[in-house]
Amino acid sequence: MTDEHGEPAPLDGNGLGGVLGAFLGVDVTDAILVCDGCGRQQVLAALVVFGAGPGGVARCRGCSHVMLRVAEIRNELVVDLRGTTRLRLRRP
Numbered sequence: 001m002t003d004e005h006g007e008p009a010p011l012d013g014n015g016l017g018g019v020l021g022a023f024l025g026v027d028v029t030d031a032i033l034v035c036d037g038c039g040r041q042q043v044l045a046a047l048v049v050f051g052a053g054p055g056g057v058a059r060c061r062g063c064s065h066v067m068l069r070v071a072e073i074r075n076e077l078v079v080d081l082r083g084t085t086r087l088r089l090r091r092p
């Protein structure tokens, strides 16, 4: 899907949560992340995600700060949390 300028349209964090959940074995779409840029607390599903295929870059819905980068490379998942002050996961 593209926006009015032909650029890939941003997605919400549910797809990224699905990729993470497949590797971790738990649903992490309701994981709470705190933005390093503005301090906003939000669930993973609410982040604004750019990128096609497995993985992507997730930005804060409040200030657009990059909070999370996820890439699936061969059979490994690489997660870069620079931009996130805190990550809270609930016990399944």
Ligand SMILES: [Zn+2]
Pocket (backbone or CB within 6 Å): 035, 036, 037, 038, 039, 040, 060, 061, 062, 063, 064, 065
């Ligand atoms: Zn922010």
